[in-house]
Amino acid sequence: MEYHLLTYSLLFLPAVLFLYNLTPVKFRWVLLLIVNFVFYWMISGKLIIYFLLASVITYLTGLALEHVAANSSLKGKALTKKKRPVLAIGILLNLSMLIIFKYLKLVGINLIAPVGISYYTLQTISYMTDVHRKTIPADHNPGRLILYLSFFPQVIEGPISRYSEVANDLYAGKNLEYKNITFGYQRILWGLFKKMIIADHLAPAVYKIFLHPEQYDGSSIAMGAILFTTQLYAEFSGCMDIIIGSGETLGITLPENFRQPFFAKNASDFWRRWHITLGTWLKDYIFYPISLAKPIKDVTKSAKKKGHLGFSKMFGPTVSLFFVWLTNGIWHGAGWTYLFYGMYYFVLIFFEMLTEPSFEKFYVKHNINSDGKILTVLRAIKLFFIVNIGEMFFRATSMKQGFSMFKQILFDFHISSLPETNFGIDNYDILLCMGGVMLLFIVDVIHEKGISIREKIAGYRLPLRWAIWYAMIFGIIIMGAYGAGYTVMDMIYAAY
Amino acid sequence: MDELLEILEDLLPGEDVENCTTLIDDHILDSFGILSLVSEIEDNFEVEISPAELIPENFNSAAALWDLICRLKEEE
Numbered sequence: 001m002e003y004h005l006l007t008y009s010l011l012f013l014p015a016v017l018f019l020y021n022l023t024p025v026k027f028r029w030v031l032l033l034i035v036n037f038v039f040y041w042m043i044s045g046k047l048i049i050y051f052l053l054a055s056v057i058t059y060l061t062g063l064a065l066e067h068v069a070a071n072s073s074l075k076g077k078a079l080t081k082k083k084r085p086v087l088a089i090g091i092l093l094n095l096s097m098l099i100i101f102k103y104l105k106l107v108g109i110n111l112i113a114p115v116g117i118s119y120y121t122l123q124t125i126s127y128m129t130d131v132h133r134k135t136i137p138a139d140h141n142p143g144r145l146i147l148y149l150s151f152f153p154q155v156i157e158g159p160i161s162r163y164s165e166v167a168n169d170l171y172a173g174k175n176l177e178y179k180n181i182t183f184g185y186q187r188i189l190w191g192l193f194k195k196m197i198i199a200d201h202l203a204p205a206v207y208k209i210f211l212h213p214e215q216y217d218g219s220s221i222a223m224g225a226i227l228f229t230t231q232l233y234a235e236f237s238g239c240m241d242i243i244i245g246s247g248e249t250l251g252i253t254l255p256e257n258f259r260q261p262f263f264a265k266n267a268s269d270f271w272r273r274w275h276i277t278l279g280t281w282l283k284d285y286i287f288y289p290i291s292l293a294k295p296i297k298d299v300t301k302s303a304k305k306k307g308h309l310g311f312s313k314m315f316g317p318t319v320s321l322f323f324v325w326l327t328n329g330i331w332h333g334a335g336w337t338y339l340f341y342g343m344y345y346f347v348l349i350f351f352e353m354l355t356e357p358s359f360e361k362f363y364v365k366h367n368i369n370s371d372g373k374i375l376t377v378l379r380a381i382k383l384f385f386i387v388n389i390g391e392m393f394f395r396a397t398s399m400k401q402g403f404s405m406f407k408q409i410l411f412d413f414h415i416s417s418l419p420e421t422n423f424g425i426d427n428y429d430i431l432l433c434m435g436g437v438m439l440l441f442i443v444d445v446i447h448e449k450g451i452s453i454r455e456k457i458a459g460y461r462l463p464l465r466w467a468i469w470y471a472m473i474f475g476i477i478i479m480g481a482y483g484a485g486y487t488v489m490d491m492i493y494a495a496y
Numbered sequence: 497m498d499e500l501l502e503i504l505e506d507l508l509p510g511e512d513v514e515n516c517t518t519l520i521d522d523h524i525l526d527s528f529g530i531l532s533l534v535s536e537i538e539d540n541f542e543v544e545i546s547p548a549e550l551i552p553e554n555f556n557s558a559a560a561l562w563d564l565i566c567r568l569k570e571e572e
Contacts, residue, residue: 076571080546133548272523283527288547291531300535316535317528353528 002043002156002491003242009188012039013246016152020250021176028173032151032250033143039152040115047114050101054094054117055146058124061090062131062138062145069134080132087132094124103334116155118331118496122281123149127163129285136164144171153246157239157493159257160277166252174251184249186454189472190443191241196480198436199235202227205423210395213405218413220421221405225392227423230437232391233261236275236493260444265379267348267386278331282324290320317353322346332394332496337402341394348386432479497562503536504558513558520552530555537561543568 002008016035023031040048064086074082098121101113127145130136139145148167149155209216209224216224237258247254257276264270271279290296296316303312329342363370389406396402423430446453457465504513511524519525525533533555534545543565554564 077544133546135548135551268526284547284550287527288531288550292534292545292547292550297538304539313532313535317531 002494003153003191003239003246009185009192009242009246013188013249017176017181017249023173025173025175029144029147029171032170033147036147036150036152036155040150040155043156044115047112050097050114050117051120051150052146054097054120054124055142055149057090057093058127058149059139059142059145061086061128063140064090065128065131066138083132087128090128091125094121097121103330106334115494116157119158119160120149120155122160122278123163125285126160126281130163139163139167147171151247151252153243154254157236157243157491157496158277159240159243159255160281161255165255169252176249177251180251181249183454183458184245184247186457186469187245187248188242189245189469189476191238191243191245192476192480193436193472194234194238194241194440196476198433198440199231199238200480201425201429201433201436202231202234205425206231206395208424210397210401213401213408216408216421217417218409218411219415219418220423221392222388222409222413223418223421223423225388225395225405225409228395229388229391230433232395232492233258234436234440235491239491239493260448262380262383262387263444263448264383266352266383267345268352270383270387271345271349278328282327286327287320287324290323291316296320314354318350321350321353325349336399337393337396340399340402341390344390344393497558499540500537500562500565501558503533503540504561507533507536517557517559520556525555533561537565541565541569543572 020028020031037048040051044051065083068083068086069079072079072082098117101111101117104111131138144167147170148163151166151170154161206224206228209221210228213221213224240257244254244256255277259273259276261270261274264273296319300312300316303315325342325346328345329339332338332341360370368375392405393402396405443453457468501514507529508524516524530550537543538545545568549564554560
């Protein structure tokens with residue numbers, strides 16, 4: 001069962017809420033745990049065994065780390081050193097499962113991976129590392145730990161949460177509240193709108209162009225790349241709305257994964273707004289540890305002593321950044337296009353890091369407002385190109401296809417042929433998508449201004465309030481991409 | 497504390513570093529800025545900052561940073 005199917009929001013989730021409300025407070029976490037198991041069994045069947053194995057490894061590693069700390073006379077760095085092998089074993093065991101299921105296809109072995117393995121593995125690593133760092137204590141209740149790792153709304157495609165963020169909420173058995181349920185369902189509705197009205201209507205056009213790009217000229221391919229970026233944003237952020245909204249109905253706050261990414265100032269800012277939980281995970285568990293590793297610090301200090309100040313400042317962040325983007329690329333899958341995608345952003349962000357101080361000095365020297373309208377528009381256009389080119393390579397079936405598409409955009413671009421192109425979707429779908437994207441843009445503008453639309457609507461009188469939500473419900477029922485002539489599209493990020 | 501404020505002022509010119517309590521929350525200090533700050537603090541105060549200490553609570557304000565430095569000094 002995937003989250004965008006109506007059976008999830010109209011049957012599964014209400015049944016969970018009903019049973020949750022009937023259950024005494026102290027047993028609610030047990031009910032949620034059972035629900036998680038049932039849900040995971042429904043989507044992954046026998047492969048649940050690998051999920052349980054990862055959970056047991058994580059649980060025992062946490063206890064072992066605590067045991068070593070409690071039974072050692074060492075302190076500080078010496079103790080950290082002593083605990084490190086325990087952490088390394090825990091991480092290696094869980095990572096090995098991810099590698100077996102995700103990357104053995106490189107040597108011709110294709111295994112069906114347990115659903116959500118890329119996401120829950122990152123959560124197991126964050127839990128074990130946080131126990132190692134003493135940011136959190138090891139959980140002695142295996143049920144509570146598994147509850148955190150398996151929470152049904154997020155187990156398929158994140159957001160990648162931290163134990164410290166959600167474990168206590170999940171365990172608390174909070175009472176259901178009217179506001180949480182209504183706000184949660186409103187968010188689910190908005191997610192369904194993005195997924196069913198925008199993303200799923202665009203899917204056939206994207207599929208058609210990326211299947212045989214050689215049949216199209218550069219302008220149509222560029223349009224295909226833009227459509228894919230739009231589809232991916234509406235799809236992934238829409239699914240996040242459904243997931244976070246589901247948590248909200250139960251009073252559980254899951255971390256946000258998107259924050260108006262197309263209003264970013266540059267590529268690094270974009271990644272602070274797009275797939276946020278992956279970015280923060282990479283920052284906390286790859287970027288900082290590598291930057292502060294002894295060999296990196298030694299090189300930096302030596303360069304500083306010799307007076308190479310620029311090099312000493314850039315060396316650590318550059319090496320760490322490389323590993324962050326290498327991990328980001330290969331996390332998405334075993335393919336050259338994903339590796340290229342990671343390296344593409346590494347190069348872009350490296351140059352931003354390199355040139356930003358000079359740009360700032362230039363703006364100050366010439367008294368230019370860097371947040372002025374002209375520069376903001378120019379930056380938005382630059383980011384639009386950067387993101388769409390990146391997503392085109394990300395979606396391409398091979399590097400060869402990606403480069404040939406890029407070549408066609410550069411050397412075979414005829415804007416006049418665009419209206420003649422058959423994208424495989426009719427005018428009705430095109431109009432619907434345009435309307436949907438426009439609404440999405442307006443909502444993002446309002447959110448960027450810090451206004452909560454749901455709070456605003458909640459302040460309206462009852463008839464107007466309900467008219468808005470009914471319009472949304474009937475909009476999805478009437479215009480959603482399902483039924484005859486449509487294929488229900490799988491969640492894109494569930495495949496990573 | 498004055499030395500720390502000087503480091504912060506050099507790193508974040510134009511910001512009210514003495515009173516600001518949202519250096520991380522308001523994205524005034526990004527991850528690259530944090531690394532520069534860590535490097536300066538380690539050199540000037542002879543402490544070692546581990547990745548576990550790189551959390552918003554320790555970097556949101558000059559006061560929080562000063563507490564971190566004092567704690568690390570005590571632990572050494």
